[in-house]
Amino acid sequence: MINLSHILIDSLDDAKVNLTPVIHSMLVTFLELPYNNDVKILEWCFNKSMQYFDDSAKIEHACSVINHINFLCDQSKVAETLFFNLDKEPYKNSPELQELIWKKLVVYVNDFNLSNREKTYLIQRIFNNVESLFNKVPVSILVNDIF
Numbered sequence: 082m083i084n085l086s087h088i089l090i091d092s093l094d095d096a097k098v099n100l101t102p103v104i105h106s107m108l109v110t111f112l113e114l115p116y117n118n119d120v121k122i123l124e125w126c127f128n129k130s131m132q133y134f135d136d137s138a139k140i141e142h143a144c145s146v147i148n149h150i151n152f153l154c155d156q157s158k159v160a161e162t163l164f165f166n167l168d169k170e171p172y173k174n175s176p177e178l179q180e181l182i183w184k185k186l187v188v189y190v191n192d193f194n195l196s197n198r199e200k201t202y203l204i205q206r207i208f209n210n211v212e213s214l215f216n217k218v219p220v221s222i223l224v225n226d227i228f
Contacts, residue, residue, distance in 0.1 A: 136171040
């Protein structure tokens with residue numbers, strides 16, 4: 082099946098222009114109309130933003146995407162893409178973003194259509210800095226809300 086978003090992304094990869102406004106526009110559009118079954122656009126935007134955005138803009142966009150996840154519909158692919166992409170710099174060093182990941186993603190990981198193995202894998206990726214995590218996240222959230 083040919084998907085127009087894939088054609089667009091492939092064409093943009095070859096563009097010899099500053100893609101900052103394009104990436105921003107695509108992220109805004111993604112937030113308004115998330116492509117539940119096609120997260121290639123989101124992944125492409127995160128990868129390209131590494132090249133074109135400063136750290137604060139990257140973190141701002143990541144926070145926006147997390148805040149717009151709709152738990153009433155299946156957006157597990159969006160969450161999984163976020164977990165994978167937010168495991169990189171500068172996202173790992175942003176306390177604001179890590180707190181938001183806990184509030185909006187990890188605590189609600191049971192709402193996503195993932196196997197127990199996938200849930201465990203995604204949660205383990207967040208535990209890079211366990212010491213600071215336990216200083217901020219109540220153990221009751223870890224025990225009661227996730228498992």
